[in-house]
Amino acid sequence: MTQTPSSPPEPTLKRTPLHAAHLRAGARMVPFGGWDMPVQYAGLKAEHDAVRTSAGVFDVSHMGEFRVTGPGALAFLQGVTTNDVSKLRPGRAHYNWLPGEAGGLIDDIYIYMVAEGEYLLVVNAGNIDKDWAHLERHAAGHDVTLSNESEKWALLAVQGPKTAELLQPFSDTDLAAKKKNAYFAARLFGFDVMLARTGYTGEDGFEVFVDASEAETLWDKLLAIGITPAGLGARDTLRLEAGFPLYGHEFSDTIHPLSSSYSWVVKDKEHLGRAHITAAPPQRLIGLKLERVPVREGYPVYADGGVQVGTITSGSSSPTLGHPIAMALIDAAHAGADTFEVEVRGKRHPAVRVGLPFYRGA
Amino acid sequence: MNTPSELKYAASHEWLSEDGTVGISDFAQDQLGDVVYVELPEVGREVMAGDTVAVVESVKTASDIYAPASGTITAVNDELSGSPELVNSSPYESGWLFKLDVTEERSDLMDAATYTETAEG
Numbered sequence: 368m369t370q371t372p373s374s375p376p377e378p379t380l381k382r383t384p385l386h387a388a389h390l391r392a393g394a395r396m397v398p399f400g401g402w403d404m405p406v407q408y409a410g411l412k413a414e415h416d417a418v419r420t421s422a423g424v425f426d427v428s429h430m431g432e433f434r435v436t437g438p439g440a441l442a443f444l445q446g447v448t449t450n451d452v453s454k455l456r457p458g459r460a461h462y463n464w465l466p467g468e469a470g471g472l473i474d475d476i477y478i479y480m481v482a483e484g485e486y487l488l489v490v491n492a493g494n495i496d497k498d499w500a501h502l503e504r505h506a507a508g509h510d511v512t513l514s515n516e517s518e519k520w521a522l523l524a525v526q527g528p529k530t531a532e533l534l535q536p537f538s539d540t541d542l543a544a545k546k547k548n549a550y551f552a553a554r555l556f557g558f559d560v561m562l563a564r565t566g567y568t569g570e571d572g573f574e575v576f577v578d579a580s581e582a583e584t585l586w587d588k589l590l591a592i593g594i595t596p597a598g599l600g601a602r603d604t605l606r607l608e609a610g611f612p613l614y615g616h617e618f619s620d621t622i623h624p625l626s627s628s629y630s631w632v633v634k635d636k637e638h639l640g641r642a643h644i645t646a647a648p649p650q651r652l653i654g655l656k657l658e659r660v661p662v663r664e665g666y667p668v669y670a671d672g673g674v675q676v677g678t679i680t681s682g683s684s685s686p687t688l689g690h691p692i693a694m695a696l697i698d699a700a701h702a703g704a705d706t707f708e709v710e711v712r713g714k715r716h717p718a719v720r721v722g723l724p725f726y727r728g729a
Numbered sequence: 730m731n732t733p734s735e736l737k738y739a740a741s742h743e744w745l746s747e748d749g750t751v752g753i754s755d756f757a758q759d760q761l762g763d764v765v766y767v768e769l770p771e772v773g774r775e776v777m778a779g780d781t782v783a784v785v786e787s788v789k790t791a792s793d794i795y796a797p798a799s800g801t802i803t804a805v806n807d808e809l810s811g812s813p814e815l816v817n818s819s820p821y822e823s824g825w826l827f828k829l830d831v832t833e834e835r836s837d838l839m840d841a842a843t844y845t846e847t848a849e850g
Contacts, residue, residue: 368742368757368785368792395760411788412763600762600789661766661786684765684788691765712768712784 383428384521384582392596400493402429407598414601415686418568422527423597424589431495431517433488439510440484447505451634455480460550464632466640471620473501479550491614521582526572556588569609570728604683610724616680623648651702655718657691662709668695669708676701692725731755738844745797749829755820756848761787764816769805778835783826800829
């Protein structure tokens with residue numbers, strides 16, 4: 368099989384405040400977007416199952432946090448995103464897109480409204496520098512201050528159906544009463560944190576913004592109450608089952624963002640790249656189910672007697688469903704077909720179109 | 730890590746027994762995680778040492794399996810089509826991959842002690 372890398376990680380890889388905690392928990396570390404990150408601890412499937420049935424915690428401190436403040440914050444954000452930021456209220460968050468001038472996405476992000484004229488943006492780890500440059504460029508002429516707080520915050524995603532129940536004894540806030548996309552200050556294990564009822568696994572859960580200096584102690588407390596440490600491997604299979612697109616796979620600078628079924632993120636307002644983004648997408652993102660052979664990103668997809676009509680963007684064996692699943696970008700003219708073939712190592716295997724998400728949490 | 734001393738090992742983590750049976754090591758199955766699919770060669774195929782002859786897929790990755798010796802494939806483990814997880818649970822027994830009628834082994838195969846040192850290095 369493939370050689371296992373035995374050399375130590377490159378010294379240039381960045382480390383989150385939880386790096387030592389990951390090693391203590393027995394994590395296998397891998398380079399990911401310039402960071403040395405845990406891919407799994409005890410095992411991907413066990414971690415995946417823990418999130419589906421109980422609760423797991425992911426270190427997502429590598430993601431970036433930008434604060435946008437000032438009287439011009441709303442007008443600025445309205446112009447650089449597709450969703451309607453004016454609909455947010457203090458203590459509420461929503462999913463949003465940063466469109467490029469010419470079509471694709473600079474990034475897909477989450478925006479948390481802290482107060483009038485104050486917003487926190489959470490951006491993908493690999494896009495921090497690009498997003499920052501893009502936002503700074505477009506902030507000219509707006510009465511706003513941008514601050515990059517990516518170093519200040521550690522971000523822990525506690526996800527799974529039992530999350531609220533497990534955390535409740537250690538918080539002074541009624542967690543069960545908080546709605547999806549709520550964003551609020553709370554005490555957790557004695558720490559002052561910001562909590563958001565958001566996540567990326569298809570399960571209920573909370574994302575915990577904690578000062579980087581306190582992250583390791585908080586992490587240890589979460590593990591001590593039976594929350595399973597979960598790595599990037601499980602994070603990816605969970606988000607794939609939930610049908611969530613991932614930047615760099617289903618979204619990019621060059622993929623038309625409306626290829627995904629997320630057209631609701633584009634609201635009727637003026638914003639950057641609007642003319643391009645509202646044009647009909649040349650491809651559609653679909654879900655595929657296979658019998659046995661797992662298919663991976665980049666594998667060609669065929670239809671209609673052998674014409675290549677698309678490419679797999681993400682694929683894996685689904686731990687919850689027990690069969691391979693994949694997302695694929697298919698030429699719009701063929702995207703309505705029900706059956707496809709995917710080429711795996713020179714041989715074509717039948718695939719059936721299924722609706723997204725592949726799995727829906729309770 | 731379990732590394733039986735009667736087997737020989739490739740740096741790419743395949744093991745070869747005296748009778749030409751090939752599988753992947755305990756270390757390798759642990760690194761791969763849950764095996765979900767195994768693609769095996771056809772019986773009768775002649776292979777050269779170092780050829781890609783099988784693929785073991787875990788939830789997240791597909792890994793090529795290389796022939797640790799030249800020869801002819803004489804048998805494959807059909808049990809793996811229904812129970813690929815045998816590669817995880819029994820890498821040296823029920824989870825074997827294929828058997829070779831060996832004509833020539835790779836010259837760089839290692840004994841258990843050397844392999845353990847290399848793999849865990």
